Amino acid sequence: MRFLYPCDPFDKKKPGEAYEEDFLAAQAAGLSCSLYSAEDFEQGEFRPNPSFSEGDEIIYRGWMLTPDNYQKLQNAIEAKGARALTTSAQYQHCHYLPEWYSLCEDFTPKTVFLSKDADFSSSLLTLGWSAYFVKDYVKSLTTSRGSIAENVAEVFEIVALIEKFRGQIEGGVCVREYENLLPDTEERYFVFNHIAYAGDGVVPKIVRIIASRIRSPFFSVDIVHNSDGQPRLIELGDGQVSDKKKWPADRFSEIFIG
Structure with a gap:
């Protein structure tokens, strides 16, 4: 088992600042660790350091990736003769x-899944929910506006803000029944x-x-x-x-x- 962390963009021999504590703790525990340049990887170059051994099982610990980009990382790992612990299908399953949702529906707020261009009014008004929590398939709005909509018009507003501040709606829109949490x-x-x-x-x-x-x-x-x-x-x-x-x-x- 080997862990793969992103390196510091300015010093490829050091872990990125966000992962330095994890990297050092893993090394102290005797776990094998490698670094790679996320910036170089985006340009098509993948050079983990230390390099992988044949048959290594790789656990990535880094920035959030889209399922397509995770598949590219899995392919790059396999091209080095190693194996990703988590397949791209398993990554998307939890991401x-x-x-x-269907496997844990009894433990989590009721949710409907819509495209970003859906007619939210016709899809939501019949539900009878007092309020809505709005996110895309991965993340909620992290600005001070928050992700709770009191009415359908505010659902439109939040979806637009997610797209504005995050650059895209990943996957689609999840509208969840508001619960007092x-x-x-x-x-x-x-x-x-x-x-x-x-x-x-x-x-x-x-x-x-x-x-x-x-x-x-x-x-x-x-x-x-x-x-x-x-x-x-x-x-x-x-x-x-x-x-x-x-x-x-x-x-x-x-x-x-x-």
């Missing part, structure tokens, strides 16, 4: 909300090889159930409690591009040590 209760868990892990060592039952349903080797699970105290699944993500949030770097590295 795009519609891919996992308590943001201070949000926790991120990781699942590696079907075993769920918590930063504090305490894995809730809901996370263990989700771990048994999702067919991906490494993914994140975000849980938040609602105003009734019930745990709710807010998001899954591919573990390779999920920030460790509150997790100490050394604790995060421990989940990969048998």
